[in-house]
Amino acid sequence: MKKSPNEKKEWLVDFKAATRRRLKDRLDYSFIRTFKPVLDEAKFRSFDSMKDYRQWCEQHLPRWLGYGRTL
Amino acid sequence: MAEPFSFRQAERLRKVLARHKVQYLFIGKSGAIILGYPDTTQDTDIFVQKTRENCVALTKALKALGFQLTKTSVEEILRGKDFIQLRNGPFDLDLIFAPDGIESFEDAWRHHVTVKGYPVCHPDDIIRSKEKANRLRDRESLPRLKAFRDYWRQKR
Numbered sequence: 001m002k003k004s005p006n007e008k009k010e011w012l013v014d015f016k017a018a019t020r021r022r023l024k025d026r027l028d029y030s031f032i033r034t035f036k037p038v039l040d041e042a043k044f045r046s047f048d049s050m051k052d053y054r055q056w057c058e059q060h061l062p063r064w065l066g067y068g069r070t071l
Numbered sequence: 072m073a074e075p076f077s078f079r080q081a082e083r084l085r086k087v088l089a090r091h092k093v094q095y096l097f098i099g100k101s102g103a104i105i106l107g108y109p110d111t112t113q114d115t116d117i118f119v120q121k122t123r124e125n126c127v128a129l130t131k132a133l134k135a136l137g138f139q140l141t142k143t144s145v146e147e148i149l150r151g152k153d154f155i156q157l158r159n160g161p162f163d164l165d166l167i168f169a170p171d172g173i174e175s176f177e178d179a180w181r182h183h184v185t186v187k188g189y190p191v192c193h194p195d196d197i198i199r200s201k202e203k204a205n206r207l208r209d210r211e212s213l214p215r216l217k218a219f220r221d222y223w224r225q226k227r
């Protein structure tokens with residue numbers, strides 16, 4: 001998707017502001033926690049290959065989570 | 072539900088992995104955030120070198136961090152899987168042993184970046200892995216991430 005020059009200018013402002021923040025602040029405020037259906041319902045999952053993992057995401061996760069290639 | 076990842080947890084993760092001599096790199100959006108990328112994310116992703124010795128060290132480090140690893144999950148880690156998702160510890164952690172778009176751990180290590188002791192994949196590798204994964208969520212975030220990479224390069 002093509003981004004407008006204004007949007008790119010806004011990004012630059014964001015980038016400049018972020019680099020002024022301490023690493024501690026970046027880490028403390030960048031990680032959020034929301035429950036993701038299916039994905040967060042198992043304590044442990046393992047996949048032999050990334051291809052297997054991607055296929056599992058496509059087949060089992062709700063589309064709106066964005067882990068698939070299409071909506 | 073685990074707590075969101077924080078600086079305190081990041082420091083503990085870094086120190087425990089270093090104590091156990093685990094070879095790893097932060098990757099994905101969590102890596103980009105350490106580099107200074109302003110965004111939010113939910114999980115922490117680390118790219119771990121897939122050798123038997125490193126995986127043994129990793130399992131010891133994960134237990135020390137408080138991850139509840141069963142005998143089976145330890146065996147899975149040692150068996151050389153490509154992707155492991157942990158939701159059984161103090162924070163959510165994804166272990167990636169063969170990220171999309173990256174040739175090898177050694178290749179990524181050669182041009183990695185260290186930020187205050189945190190080893191992080193080069194932004195080009197983070198971008199390449201997201202391009203190759205080609206998930207909807209990655210495609211949406213890539214233009215901004217690429218713009219950050221260009222800004223980050225200029226600032227170095």
